Amino acid sequence: MNYILFDDASRDRLLPFTHTRPVADIRCGILTMRERWALCLQKPTGSLTEAYLQDVFPLKAGKDNLYINGTVFGNIALALAISNLQQGQKLEKGDLIIAARLGANDLEIEAFHTHILALPAQLYTGDVYTLKNVWDIFSLNDRAIRDDYSLVTLGRKSAPIPEGVTVTGKEHLFIEEDAKIYAGCIINASTGPVYIGKDAEILEGSMMRGPIALCGQNVVKMGAKIYGATTIGPGCKVGGEINNVVFFANSNKAHDGYLGNAVIGEWCNLGADTNCSNLKNNYAGVKIWDEAANKSVDTGLTFCGLMMGDHSKCGINSMFNTGTIVGVSCNLFGGGFPEKFVRSFSWGGSEGITRYSFDRAMETANRMMNRRGLELSDAATRMYRHIYDRSFPQE
Numbered sequence: 001m002n003y004i005l006f007d008d009a010s011r012d013r014l015l016p017f018t019h020t021r022p023v024a025d026i027r028c029g030i031l032t033m034r035e036r037w038a039l040c041l042q043k044p045t046g047s048l049t050e051a052y053l054q055d056v057f058p059l060k061a062g063k064d065n066l067y068i069n070g071t072v073f074g075n076i077a078l079a080l081a082i083s084n085l086q087q088g089q090k091l092e093k094g095d096l097i098i099a100a101r102l103g104a105n106d107l108e109i110e111a112f113h114t115h116i117l118a119l120p121a122q123l124y125t126g127d128v129y130t131l132k133n134v135w136d137i138f139s140l141n142d143r144a145i146r147d148d149y150s151l152v153t154l155g156r157k158s159a160p161i162p163e164g165v166t167v168t169g170k171e172h173l174f175i176e177e178d179a180k181i182y183a184g185c186i187i188n189a190s191t192g193p194v195y196i197g198k199d200a201e202i203l204e205g206s207m208m209r210g211p212i213a214l215c216g217q218n219v220v221k222m223g224a225k226i227y228g229a230t231t232i233g234p235g236c237k238v239g240g241e242i243n244n245v246v247f248f249a250n251s252n253k254a255h256d257g258y259l260g261n262a263v264i265g266e267w268c269n270l271g272a273d274t275n276c277s278n279l280k281n282n283y284a285g286v287k288i289w290d291e292a293a294n295k296s297v298d299t300g301l302t303f304c305g306l307m308m309g310d311h312s313k314c315g316i317n318s319m320f321n322t323g324t325i326v327g328v329s330c331n332l333f334g335g336g337f338p339e340k341f342v343r344s345f346s347w348g349g350s351e352g353i354t355r356y357s358f359d360r361a362m363e364t365a366n367r368m369m370n371r372r373g374l375e376l377s378d379a380a381t382r383m384y385r386h387i388y389d390r391s392f393p394q395e
Contacts, residue, residue, distance in 0.1 A: 006049070010132050015290075053383060071131045142228065187210075234249045243258075245262045256272065261278040289325050
């Protein structure tokens with residue numbers, strides 16, 4: 001049996017993060033959507049996504065395939081229901097297609113969606129949660145951390161709490177082996193579970209209020225103040241004040257400054273004293289720019305901050321307005337606020353934006369990745385070239 005996570009129409013509403021990944025590789029909670037399904041299914045998964053992403057995220061199909069909607073939060077009950085599907089059936093909840101079981105096929109994503117519409121359906125009566133909009137990534141993070149904490153820690157024992165660390169709600173704190181927590185740290189897990197991953201390092205004087213997920217190999221700087229519901233993905237370095245933020249992986253906000261109700265992709269860097277508004281002065285609801293629909297949309301939220309795509313950077317003392325969307329591989333700097341929508345591969349700031357040279361952008365990306373012993377693959381470079389060309393179609 002092959003398990004394949006497919007994108008649905010929601011991927012367009014999850015930009016800029018789905019420029020560079022299938023929906024299944026978005027992190028929300030302790031885990032990405034894919035990691036959660038792999039844990040529930042006890043099997044690895046492939047991807048059915050846009051053609052330009054397919055070389056980076058392989059399909060891995062065979063003669064018997066269970067296709068699962070990548071926007072759906074996996075759980076054990078859903079995994080069981082999906083595994084019970086027969087060949088040629090799909091699993092539905094209302095208008096949502098959760099999964100379908102098919103034999104060998106070479107359908108691309110659009111043809112696949114047309115094909116499964118006609119399949120006979122089994123109806124699922126349990127609860128189903130999905131990522132529908134980009135702001136769901138942080139607004140659903142509280143529930144996701146709590147659910148993932150139960151899944152990840154089931155039947156396991158936490159490493160001991162180091163001396164000199166103050167903890168409230170010890171029964172809701174889980175520390176993986178080789179994590180380091182230094183004296184003077186304060187952790188409140190009574191407000192929500194706190195998960196500290198393998199090789200995470202929490203420096204002296206940090207304050208954390210759950211629910212929080214530190215996903216491993218990351219650093220919390222001295223004196224950091226982190227409120228729930230926050231996820232610090234693998235390889236990230238964070239400091240200052242952070243409230244209800246999801247960092248995907250390998251991104252840095254290492255200095256003072258405020259970031260709230262936000263999502264930061266992979267390989268991003270926020271300069272010292274970067275501050276991001278998450279609340280309008282008149283307390284009105286926040287609108288953000290929908291790149292795919294080419295219009296402003298109402299989030300229905302009072303608090304909504306910065307959404308920054310992969311490999312984007314900002315200089316010291318940067319400022320971002322409420323509900324700002326920054327695309328992929330942008331380099332922003334200077335005084336004042338940039339526009340609330342910054343398209344991918346932009347260079348500049350409030351005094352003007354120009355196109356970021358593709359070659360220079362890729363050089364910067366590789367320099368940052370080389371610091372972790374990594375580099376862009378040829379397939380990933382082609383993916384970024386596709387995004388670049390689409391961002392500047394007339395130039």
